[in-house]
Amino acid sequence: MMTAEEVTGELVSPFYITATASTGQQNSRTLKSRDTFIVLDPWGDAQAFGPAAEGLFHKDTRFLSHLVLQLNGMRPVLLSSTVARENEKLATDLTNPDIYDQGNLVLARDSLHLLRTKIVGPAHCFEAIDIRSFADRDVTFTLLYGFGADFADIFEVRGRKREKRGRLTREEGSDSTAVLGYRGLDRVHRRTRLTFTPAPDRLTRAEALYRFTLPAHGEARVELTIACEIEGEPDPAASSFTRQREENVALARERRAEFSLVTSSNNSFDAWIDRSRVDLAMLITDKKTGPYPYAGIPWFSTAFGRDGLITAFECLWVAPDLARGVLEFLAANQANEISDAMDAEPGKILHETRHGEMAALYEVPFGRYYGSIDSTPLFIMLAAAYWERSGDIMFIDKIWPNLELALQWMARFGDLDGDGFLEYGRRSGSGLINQGWKDSSDAIFHADGRLAEGPIALIEVQAYAFAAWRGAALLARAMGKRDRYEALGARAIEARRRFEEVFWSEKLSTYILALDGGKHPCEVRTSNAGHALFAGIAPPRRAALVAASLLNERSFSDWGIRTVAEGEARYNPMSYHNGSVWPHDNGLIAMGFARYGLREPLLRVWEGLFHASQEIEAHRLPELFCGFPRRYGEGPTAYPVACNPQAWSSAASYALLGAGLGISFHPPERQIRFTRPMLPSFLEEVRLEGLRMGDISVDLLFRRHNRDAALNVLRKEGEVEIVVISG
Numbered sequence: 001m002m003t004a005e006e007v008t009g010e011l012v013s014p015f016y017i018t019a020t021a022s023t024g025q026q027n028s029r030t031l032k033s034r035d036t037f038i039v040l041d042p043w044g045d046a047q048a049f050g051p052a053a054e055g056l057f058h059k060d061t062r063f064l065s066h067l068v069l070q071l072n073g074m075r076p077v078l079l080s081s082t083v084a085r086e087n088e089k090l091a092t093d094l095t096n097p098d099i100y101d102q103g104n105l106v107l108a109r110d111s112l113h114l115l116r117t118k119i120v121g122p123a124h125c126f127e128a129i130d131i132r133s134f135a136d137r138d139v140t141f142t143l144l145y146g147f148g149a150d151f152a153d154i155f156e157v158r159g160r161k162r163e164k165r166g167r168l169t170r171e172e173g174s175d176s177t178a179v180l181g182y183r184g185l186d187r188v189h190r191r192t193r194l195t196f197t198p199a200p201d202r203l204t205r206a207e208a209l210y211r212f213t214l215p216a217h218g219e220a221r222v223e224l225t226i227a228c229e230i231e232g233e234p235d236p237a238a239s240s241f242t243r244q245r246e247e248n249v250a251l252a253r254e255r256r257a258e259f260s261l262v263t264s265s266n267n268s269f270d271a272w273i274d275r276s277r278v279d280l281a282m283l284i285t286d287k288k289t290g291p292y293p294y295a296g297i298p299w300f301s302t303a304f305g306r307d308g309l310i311t312a313f314e315c316l317w318v319a320p321d322l323a324r325g326v327l328e329f330l331a332a333n334q335a336n337e338i339s340d341a342m343d344a345e346p347g348k349i350l351h352e353t354r355h356g357e358m359a360a361l362y363e364v365p366f367g368r369y370y371g372s373i374d375s376t377p378l379f380i381m382l383a384a385a386y387w388e389r390s391g392d393i394m395f396i397d398k399i400w401p402n403l404e405l406a407l408q409w410m411a412r413f414g415d416l417d418g419d420g421f422l423e424y425g426r427r428s429g430s431g432l433i434n435q436g437w438k439d440s441s442d443a444i445f446h447a448d449g450r451l452a453e454g455p456i457a458l459i460e461v462q463a464y465a466f467a468a469w470r471g472a473a474l475l476a477r478a479m480g481k482r483d484r485y486e487a488l489g490a491r492a493i494e495a496r497r498r499f500e501e502v503f504w505s506e507k508l509s510t511y512i513l514a515l516d517g518g519k520h521p522c523e524v525r526t527s528n529a530g531h532a533l534f535a536g537i538a539p540p541r542r543a544a545l546v547a548a549s550l551l552n553e554r555s556f557s558d559w560g561i562r563t564v565a566e567g568e569a570r571y572n573p574m575s576y577h578n579g580s581v582w583p584h585d586n587g588l589i590a591m592g593f594a595r596y597g598l599r600e601p602l603l604r605v606w607e608g609l610f611h612a613s614q615e616i617e618a619h620r621l622p623e624l625f626c627g628f629p630r631r632y633g634e635g636p637t638a639y640p641v642a643c644n645p646q647a648w649s650s651a652a653s654y655a656l657l658g659a660g661l662g663i664s665f666h667p668p669e670r671q672i673r674f675t676r677p678m679l680p681s682f683l684e685e686v687r688l689e690g691l692r693m694g695d696i697s698v699d700l701l702f703r704r705h706n707r708d709a710a711l712n713v714l715r716k717e718g719e720v721e722i723v724v725i726s727g
Helices: 241-258 267-283 305-314 320-332 375-390 393-414 459-478 482-503 527-535 540-550 583-595 599-614 652-661
Strands: 029-033 036-040 055-058 061-064 066-071 077-083 090-095 099-101 104-107 112-121 124-133 139-148 167-170 177-183 189-197 207-214 219-230 261-264 284-287 290-293 663-666 671-675 685-693 696-705 708-717 721-725
Touching: 029 077, 029 112, 029 267, 036 112, 036 124, 055 066, 055 219, 061 189, 061 219, 066 112, 112 241, 124 139, 124 207, 124 241, 139 177, 207 219, 241 267, 261 267, 267 284, 267 599, 267 652, 284 320, 290 305, 290 320, 305 320, 305 375, 305 583, 305 652, 320 375, 320 393, 375 393, 375 459, 375 663, 393 459, 459 482, 459 527, 527 540, 527 583, 540 583, 583 599, 583 652, 599 652, 708 721
Parallel strands: 671 721
Antiparallel strands: 029 036, 036 055, 055 061, 066 139, 077 090, 090 112, 099 104, 112 124, 124 219, 139 207, 167 177, 177 189, 189 219, 261 685, 284 290, 663 671, 685 696, 696 708
C-alpha cells in the first residue's frame, strides 16, 4: 500500500498522503462495519474546526463530511469519550457550559447530561442522544445539528487534487428527512439520507434545530439515522438504532469465538492482546468467499493482498479460518490476463481493490490492481502454512489450480530477466513505483542515497519465493504429485543457493536491501533482512548475524526494529519507510527469530512492542510510529498519518506470543507441539482457552521459570497429544 514518504525533491508519488493537521489521526474515534466506517473527534463530531480526515465513509467515498452538535449555539463540554470494548459503539458523555443571556447566567454548567451514542452498520450510521436534566427547575435550550456532505473520494481526503469533480444535487426531503446528493463524473448518483426522530423544529439542507423545555429532572431523546445510498445498488436495508446495536453485539460475540482466548497474569498484556482481537474483529469483513481483514482505517479500509496474507500469517495459530478466507478471496480475484493499466499478468495475486469514483474513472489505478511483487509468493506460502496448521487437504485441492497459476507467474512473469530472482517493473505508468511492502517512492536506495532504478529484486521477495517453491513442493507431495514435488523442491534448492551467493554482504554482516536494474547491490542495513529468517532461507550462522545487526543500537530503538538503520544515507526516524518502526515488520522478524531458536532477540522485540503498547491510547499499536530512541518516561513518537487501527499491526501481538511459545501443529499425528516455550519477564502466566485443531480443542496454562515456560494441560477435547520440546 502507498502512503506518505519523505519529500526528497527528487521524486514525489501522486499517492503521497499530505501530512497536515487535517490528516492526523491521533485521538480519533473509529468504528467500522463491512464497507462503512466513521472517523470522529472525541466529541463525536466530524470536521468541527475545519478540514480533517473525519466523517462517514462508505465504499471509498465520504458520505458525511461535517457533523457538529451545538447546545445553545455553543459546543458542549466533553466529559468522556469511549469506544466500547468490542468496538460496537461510541459513547460520548457531554454537559452544558455556563450559558448566559445578555450577561445573565441562565443555565449553570453541568445542569444537563447528554449521552451521545453512535453505532455503525452496513451503509448506515445511527446516533442516539439521551438528554437528562439535573436542574431543579424548568430549563429551555436549543440543540443544533450542523451537517454536510462533500462526497470526496478517499484519495481526495488523502490530499490528491482533481481537475474536475461531479456536482452536488438538490434532493427532496421532508420535515424529518434531509437528503444530500452528488452525481459523480462516473455518472453514479450518491445520496446521504439523514432521518431525525422526532422531527426537528426546523430542518434545512445544512441544519436541524430542536427547541426543548425540560421540566426539573426531565428527559428527552433524539435519534439520527444516516444512510449511504449508491445508484444501481440495493438501498441500505431498513434498520434502527436498537436493532443495529443488537446485530453488532451478536457479531462481536461471533467474532470472539473465532479466536482462541488468551489471558495472562499481566492486566496490561491482556489489554493489549484483547485490543488486538477486537480491532481485528472490526476490520474483518465477511466476503462471499469468507472472512477477510481490511488493511486499516482510514486510508486502507479495503481488501489488500499483502496485508491480508501477512495478517493471516501472524494469527494463523490462533485463528486459522481467517487464512482460509484470505486464500479463497485472493484465489477468486487472481489475475487471468495481461493488463498494463492494472499491472496484471496471468496468475498474479491482487494488491488492492477500490470502489470509489476516482478508481472507476481510472484517475487512480486501484479499482482492481495487481502492482505488488510479493503477494503472489506470499499466497503460496500461506497456502502451505494453512495446510500444515489445519491438515485441510480438500481445500488445498480446491485452490491447487490457483497455486499452479501463481507458480507459473513466478517463473514466467516474476523473473523478468531469467536470473532466478523475482523483480518488479511496473506496466502501468500511473501505478506504484516500488512494489514491495516498502512501497514509498524513496524506500529503495543505494548506500550513497541514490534511488535504485528498476527492475528491482528485493531481498525479502527472494526469501518468500524460496519459501513458496518449498511450500508448494510439500503440498504437491501431500497430494501425490511426485514429479511436481521433485521439480518444485529442486527449484527451492537452487533459489536458496543463488540467494546466498548474491544477497549476502560480508561488509554489512547482513543481507543487502536489493539489486537494482543493473544488478548492482543496494548495500543498506534494513529490517528487510529479517524477513529472510521469517521465510527460512538463511543458514543458521547467517541468521544469527542478521539478528545481531537488527538488535544493535543503530537498528533497534528499544521500542522495536527500525525499517532502516541509523546512519544509512536516507535514515529519518520520522519517515514512512526509512527509519520508522512497524509492528507487523517486527512481528514477522520475531517469527523468524523463533524459527532459528534466537530466544534473546525474540524477547527484546516482544518486550519493546509490549512497552510501546502501554504508552499508546487504548493499547492500540498503529500502522507505524517514529523510530526515535526510547526516552525515559515517554512513549513512542506518533507518525501523523498512520492508520489506526491497522490489521497487521493488531495481529503482531499474536505473532509474538505464538513465536515465544514455539507453537506448531501436526494434524496427521494429532499433535500440538511447543518448542522451547518461553515467556518474557512481564508475564508469569499465560492461559490459552479453546485452542483448536480440527475437531480438537484444548485449554493450556504456561508458567514462567526464568525465561522458560512450564506447561499444564487444563482440558482436552478430542484425541490429541501435547508435546513440549525442550532441547
